[in-house]
Amino acid sequence: MENITRRLLQRVVRRFPSQTLRATLDKWERLSEAQRRSLDLSKTKWALTEKLLSICEVCDTFGVWISGVSRVIYVIDNPNQGMxxxxxxxxxxxxxxxxxxxxxxxxxxxxxxxxxxxxxxxxxxxxxxxxxxxxxxxxxxxxxxxxxxxxxxxxxxxxxxxxxxxxxxxxxxxxxxxxxxxxxxxxxxxxxxxxxxxxxxxxxMKRYQQVFPTKYPTPLAEKNEIESHPHIEREQAGAAAKRQQMACEAFGGGVLPQLQSAVYKLETRFKDHTNKIMTEREEPFRCVVKFSSVNLLESLRHCASSGIASTPVTPLLSSVPLKGRNSFVITDNGRSPSSQTQQSQK
Incomplete structure (x- = not known):
């Protein structure tokens, strides 16, 4: 077997965690049960590589291995490894x-x-x-x-x-x-x-629970509700139910997709008229705003339903689930700093 092929197999095997290697080989279905049992996963990666090389040379299956079937199986089982x-x-x-x-x-x-x-x-x-x-x-x-x-x-x-x-x-x-x-x-x-x-x-692909506006909204049940005084509950029940309804209409109900970030690139006019240098410049004011969270949609829904963020939810945030995007460019439609401008999303 060529030295370059041997080195390539060694590098491929090193990338596999030992605890997932056997399951990957089982799904690969190119080695017999006896051959899979002969692999001692408690040994070093170097020893495992030598054993696989000997098996592949005998069975003439190395070409299939190195073509990537095993790596495809691993990535399918562990898809969250890259962007x-x-x-x-x-x-x-x-x-x-x-x-x-x-x-x-x-x-x-x-x-x-x-x-x-x-x-x-x-x-x-x-x-x-x-x-x-x-x-x-x-x-x-x-x-x-x-x-x-x-x-x-x-x-x-x-x-x-x-x-x-x-x-x-x-x-x-x-x-x-x-x-x-x-x-x-x-x-x-x-x-x-x-x-x-x-x-x-x-x-x-809209594979989550969506909540649509209704003329007569009913309160949506929240998990782990915090106990409070009954009089306070009666006073705030209507406002809380409305906030919860609006939050779910904007971001969805139930378990939400675990999106981790949303990026807004701003290319707008500087609107502080006390600063003439910035306001009268021809070039737009550029900056980037990024929201990050373990579960961004869940965080935004909680902010809206709890009253931390105002409702109805701004389209800048509700456009994430509505349009299925997390990257936006916000510009001004106005042609001059003094004219009335309107924000648009591209």
């Missing part, structure tokens, strides 16, 4: 709804292989109907780098695509292959990103 970015496919063609998994696999591999000479592609369908794609990129002179792959998650017959670890130079090639293989006419950035893939998927 994921959401994209939206545009203008589906008439036959877009009829593209099945087999057609998608063939078309995607064919298109991307034509665009990139040295590329390794592995596609696996997950239990939740998501299609996972692992792409190891090379170039005109070098082999694909299996240690720096790009991962893509696509839901068949939908317009949603999620990517991680994608080089900006390779983005046009991957976008073109996805557009052609899914029978669409274009793809755009959905302005939604995060480390929790499940959260941004649920947010973009």
């Amino acid at each position: 994921w970015y959401a994209f939206q496919l545009l203008d589906p063609k008439d036959d877009a709804h009829s593209v099945d998994l087999t057609q998608f696999k063939q078309q995607f591999k064919c298109h991307l292989s034509q665009l990139m000479r040295h590329v390794s592609i592995k596609i696996k369908k997950h239990t939740d109907e998501a299609v996972w794609i692992r792409i190891a990129w090379g170039d005109a002179l070098s082999r694909p780098d299996h240690l720096k792959p790009t991962y893509v998650v696509y839901y068949l017959q939908s317009s949603h695509v999620f990517m991680t670890s994608l080089n900006s130079k390779l983005k046009p090639l991957l976008s073109q292959a996805l557009v052609l293989s899914t029978r669409h006419r274009g793809m755009k950035d959905a302005n939604l990103s995060g480390r929790n893939l499940t959260a941004i998927t649920d947010l973009l």
Whole structure:
């Protein structure tokens, strides 16, 4: 076996936590039960690598291993390891709804292989109907780098695509292959990103409990209610119920997607007329505001329902679940500092 192949396997095995290696090999289904039992996970990674090398050489399965099947399985089970970015496919063609998994696999591999000479592609369908794609990129002179792959998650017959670890130079090639293989006419950035893939998927695909406005709202039950004096409860019951209703209408009810941040880029006029230097400048005033939390939507909903933040909720915050985005650019529509301006979101 080539020394470069041996070193590559060693680096791949080192990246796997020992406690998840056996489960990954079980899902891989390329080694027999006896071969899996022969692996002593209490030994060092070097010893495990040597054992795997000997098995792969005998069974001629090393090519399948290094192509990335095992790594795809690991990333599917542990998706929150990097930053994921959401994209939206545009203008589906008439036959877009009829593209099945087999057609998608063939078309995607064919298109991307034509665009990139040295590329390794592995596609696996997950239990939740998501299609996972692992792409190891090379170039005109070098082999694909299996240690720096790009991962893509696509839901068949939908317009949603999620990517991680994608080089900006390779983005046009991957976008073109996805557009052609899914029978669409274009793809755009959905302005939604995060480390929790499940959260941004649920947010973009509206897979959480939504609360819609009603003419006669009823109080929504809160968990872990704090006991208070009965007279105070009667006085504040109406206002509290209204705040809770408005908060749930803005952000949703029940368990919310665990989105971790929202970014607002401000490109607005400086409006302090006592400071003529800043107010009369032609360039807009630029700054970035970022909200961060373990569960941002839950935090914002709590602020609104508890009275910390005013209700009704400002569109700047309610647009996160409504539009399925967490990146916004806020500008002024007015043409001059003295004219009345109106904020808009792009």
